[in-house]
Amino acid sequence: MGSAPVKSSRPGSPVWDRPLIPLKILVAGGFGVGKTTFVGPLSEIPPLSTEQVMTALSVDVDDVAAVPDKTTTTVTMDFGRIAVDDQIILYLFGAPGQDRFWFMWDELAHGAVGAVVLVDLRRLDDCFAAIDYFEDRRIPFAVAVNQFPGSPAHQDGAVRAALSLPPDCPLTWMDARQARSSLDTLVALVAHALERSSGAGQAPEDPAAPR
Amino acid sequence: MTAASGPGGFCAAHRYGWGEGDRVVPVYAFTQGRTRPSGHELPYEALVTATERAVEHLPTLQPERRAIVRMSVQPISVVEIGANLTLPAGVARVLVSDLADAGLLVVHLPQPTTTGGGPREEILGRLLDGLRSR
Numbered sequence: 001m002g003s004a005p006v007k008s009s010r011p012g013s014p015v016w017d018r019p020l021i022p023l024k025i026l027v028a029g030g031f032g033v034g035k036t037t038f039v040g041p042l043s044e045i046p047p048l049s050t051e052q053v054m055t056a057l058s059v060d061v062d063d064v065a066a067v068p069d070k071t072t073t074t075v076t077m078d079f080g081r082i083a084v085d086d087q088i089i090l091y092l093f094g095a096p097g098q099d100r101f102w103f104m105w106d107e108l109a110h111g112a113v114g115a116v117v118l119v120d121l122r123r124l125d126d127c128f129a130a131i132d133y134f135e136d137r138r139i140p141f142a143v144a145v146n147q148f149p150g151s152p153a154h155q156d157g158a159v160r161a162a163l164s165l166p167p168d169c170p171l172t173w174m175d176a177r178q179a180r181s182s183l184d185t186l187v188a189l190v191a192h193a194l195e196r197s198s199g200a201g202q203a204p205e206d207p208a209a210p211r
Numbered sequence: 212m213t214a215a216s217g218p219g220g221f222c223a224a225h226r227y228g229w230g231e232g233d234r235v236v237p238v239y240a241f242t243q244g245r246t247r248p249s250g251h252e253l254p255y256e257a258l259v260t261a262t263e264r265a266v267e268h269l270p271t272l273q274p275e276r277r278a279i280v281r282m283s284v285q286p287i288s289v290v291e292i293g294a295n296l297t298l299p300a301g302v303a304r305v306l307v308s309d310l311a312d313a314g315l316l317v318v319h320l321p322q323p324t325t326t327g328g329g330p331r332e333e334i335l336g337r338l339l340d341g342l343r344s345r
Binding site for chain 2: 019020021022023024045048049050051079081082084085088089090091093107108110111112113114137138139140183186187190191193194197198
């Protein structure tokens with residue numbers, strides 16, 4: 001993480017004389033797929049987690065039945081931070097994985113650069129929900145296969161077919177414990193988002209087009 | 212559990228003159244029960260920086276507000292403030308909003324997005340360059 005932290009041009013002054021630009025990328029995927037592991041090595045601050053109080057309305061029915069008196073619960077969300085240049089600070093948010101926390105995704109996804117969907121090939125089904133979510137909302141996403149020891153070996157084509165990925169969706173093979181490999185995934189995602197953004201003016205994609 | 216200990220056991224709050232023991236009221240009492248502003252007005256990633264006025268007023272502020280001003284001498288986001296103070300992000304959001312209304316914090320919001328909802332092309336280009344150069 002060699003880049004210089006954001007600094008005031010007037011040392012010692014508490015007043016920031018330059019507008020700052022916050023950006024965010026979501027890291028999604030099934031429970032235990034490596035979202036926290038992905039965020040950690042990339043972040044220049046020790047990865048933090050925040051909690052969000054959730055009311056009973058948002059809680060899965062089964063949980064309420066199991067704990068009848070419980071009206072609120074908390075969701076924790078991991079996040080990390082990368083100072084990109086002297087104005088831009090990128091936040092990585094590990095989106096809560098379970099279906100019942102998706103109400104949080106809408107806020108997280110609003111204005112996001114895009115999302116990384118982490119995939120464990122041994123549990124492919126876990127990532128479909130995330131892929132559907134980002135596709136439905138036309139949020140750029142990249143699929144990153146987090147390779148665990150003993151992960152089955154597959155070719156790109158087989159994974160793309162199994163996940164019904166759009167042809168332009170980046171697919172990377174990586175190890176979430178390695179910052180370099182996670183960074184490569186972020187680069188692939190941002191390049192994809194940029195491509196879509198610059199192409200959007202001339203040739204908007206037809207949402208109804210077969211993929 | 213100590214204040215703000217995340218998965219890595221990180222504890223930052225005491226650096227800002229804030230400890231778990233300082234809190235003797237439920238967290239929502241800080242905000243008089245308000246949960247506004249909403250996420251679209253002040254998203255998690257919104258950055259804040261302290262103003263000179265905030266530093267002058269530091270001794271007069273309540274402990275949690277003082278801690279926020281101290282940590283905002285460097286750019287910091289709403290979500291980091293919440294994590295550092297072990298407050299839910301929604302509570303941090305209200306406190307930040309109050310401090311901004313009082314002229315003690317400057318809020319740096321995400322810039323207007325494209326019709327698709329994402330950041331503008333120029334910003335994405337800078338992000339890509341920045342990530343590639345790491």
